[in-house]
Amino acid sequence: MNSQPLIETKNLTKKYGEKVVVDKLNLSIAEGERFGFLGPNGAGKTTTILMLLGLTQPSSGTANIAGFNCTREPLKVKRITGYVPERLGFYEELSAYYNLAYTARLNGLPEAQVSKRVTSALEEVGLIKTAEQQVGQFSAGMKQRLGIADILVKEPKLAILDEPTSGIDPKGVHQLLELIDKIAKERNMTIIMCSHQLKQVQQICTRVGIMQKGKIVVEGGVEDLGRQAFSGGKFRIEVKLTEITSAVIEAIRKIAGVVNVERSEDTLVVTAQTDLRPQIAKAVVDSNGLLVQMNIQSYALEDIYLKYSEGQ
Amino acid sequence: MQGMMEVFKKELADDFTRWRFLILFAIAFAVAIFAIYMDAQYIKLAVSDTRFVFLKLYTTSGEESLPLFIMFFVFFLPIIGVSLGFDAINSEKNSGTLSRLMSQSIYRDAVINGKFLAGMVTIAVMLASVVLVVGGVGLRLIGIPPSAEETMRLIFFIIVGVVYGSFWLGLAILFSIFLNRVATSALASIAMWIFFIFLFAIPMFADLGGTASYIMMQVSPIALFWESATVLLVPSARTMAQMLNVSMSTASPFLPTSALSIGQSLLTVWPHIVSMIALTAICFAISYIKFMREEIRST
Ligand SMILES: Nc1ncnc2c1ncn2[C@@H]1O[C@H](COP(=O)(O)OP(=O)(O)OP(=O)(O)O)[C@@H](O)[C@H]1O
Ligand SMILES: [Mg+2]
Secondary structure, rough: OOOEEEEEEEEEEEEOOOEEEEEEEOOEEEOOOOOEEEEEOOOOOHHHHHHHHOOOOOOEEEEOOOEEEEEHHHHHHHOOEEEEEEOOOOOOEEEEEHHHHHHHOOOOOOOHHHHHHHHHHHHOOHHHHOOOOEEOOHHHHHHHHHHHHHHHOOOEEEEEEOOOOOOOHHHHHHHHHHHHHHHHHHHEEEEEEEEEEEHHHHHHOOEEEEEEEEEEEEEHHHHHHHHOOEEEEOOOEEEEEEEOOHHHHHHEEEEEEEEEHHHEEOEEEEEEEEOHHHHHHHHHOOOOOOOOEEEEEEHHHHHHHHHHHOOO | OOOOOHHHHHHHHHHHHHHHHHHHHHHHHHHHHHHHHHHHHHHHHHOOOOHHHHHHHHHHOOOOOOOHHHHHHHHHHHHHHHHHHHHOHHHHHOOOOOHHHHHHOHHHHHHHHHHHHHHHHHHHHHHHHHHHHHHHHHHHOOOOOOOOHHHHOOOHHHHHHHHHHHHHHHHHHHHHOOOHHHHHHHHHHHHHHHHHHHHHHHHHHHOOHHHHHHHHHHHOOHHHHHHHHHHHHHHHHOOOOHHHOOOOOOOOOOOOOOOOOOOHHHHHHHHHHHHHHHHHHHHHHHHHHHHHHHOOOOO
């Protein structure tokens, strides 16, 4: 196996006029990785993807997939990449089968294999019974699954899913994510999934990047992210006292593992790497404070995401 | 070229199943049959010149005026071309299908070329079948089969017609790339059509002098087609340029002069065909330049 990443961007930049939409992006995704691309509306996720597929030209910088330049050799890139756009572009008046067969043929699949490939893709996503139905009659959930089947027909190395769960009910979302997860694991497919929904990304992705105003502000595994985002503090402990004295604050600060202590009215908010409640209780008592109540919360990725989405 | 044949096959199937196409096809047949009955009656009454009787089926309309059949196609082929192309790209943009299409491993021009080719074949099928039907009905009515030369002339007429229709198709595709709303691009194509008809009609109503009309003849696809179709189907006809050389009289192009041989006719219409192809090529060049670098976004 080569150690070179499957996807690599170098200072990838896209400007629309004066507006910088993607700003010197350096992204590197290894083969087999499942990368969750998060960010608020207008962050530049879709634009980045379009540049990866050669569907729009970067203003500067380069993007490579499997060693092919995405701008100059888009055909080779698209040969190994499956893409489900934000808006699934199926021919509504044509059948599901025809839509997928068209994809297969456009990609140069020999006619003898078309039917087999399409049928097995439809089976995999559970749409084989409605193969001959017009796509226009499909529900949103069925269309999204057809989008997955559309990728399967191509048997790509890399699948790019732009908000695959929009417009689907919670149960459908769960099923769709399981389907994506299963497919990706079975085929060791590299995945880039764009979403606003953190939990969904968490469910299938091995790595997450949060984009904001054209920049990746944090990137890494879920665990790493927490550490980066909260400078090491993973737990948030609220300490309520009858009276807050500087002696108490000092005492708590001195405990090993405490990252930060903040005062808000009659409570202290302690950020810590581990659950330090017993130590804090002891410190309070030792410095003659009176403890009323203590709450602990562990930060979820949700908070991290919110922190970065809000801090604009 | 990868993908072009697949786009072509799909678009051809689409073209033939669209309502707008079926309606236009039906109109073409109805008008052609109507014209042939009118003509056949006239031919029966007054067959004096026995040469090119079969071609008269297509060109006589009771009087020594504009041949109905040719006039019909002068106006109708643009409508066919435009109806096949005006929403080629923008409707796919609007429905998001272009994103998916372009994310497959095909060249961008495969889409334009495939669609153009499918439209061209559709035009050819339509034109050829109308000519055949008119011929078939006419054969029964007058009972004289076409000569080899007449057949050749008809075939060349079809070719010129396809070139002419394809220009309009190319123009419509061009507008469908530049204008994102389907209604706007349809309107733009129709506006061009009316503009060219206007150019074409000016010399008929206003006396602009020979040179001005001559220049218009060279740039207006409508004039180019009308002239070449007339030369091909009315062997005694002359083009504007030839008439200018012979005399500056206001002679009708249907003056009974000696007939041109098919070779001479072809030589006469050749520059016209080249001009029409050149006009189409210009549309294509502009389409390519715009479409190749364009951003394809699904929202
Ligand atoms: N053709 C364009 N001209 C100018 N600005 C554009 C154009 N296309 C997109 N933008 C801007 O680029 C920014 C990024 O858009 P992009 O679609 O990449 O965001 P996104 O992260 O995918 O957002 P969402 O989550 O809403 O899909 C937006 O602010 C948008 O307004
Ligand atoms: Mg987006």
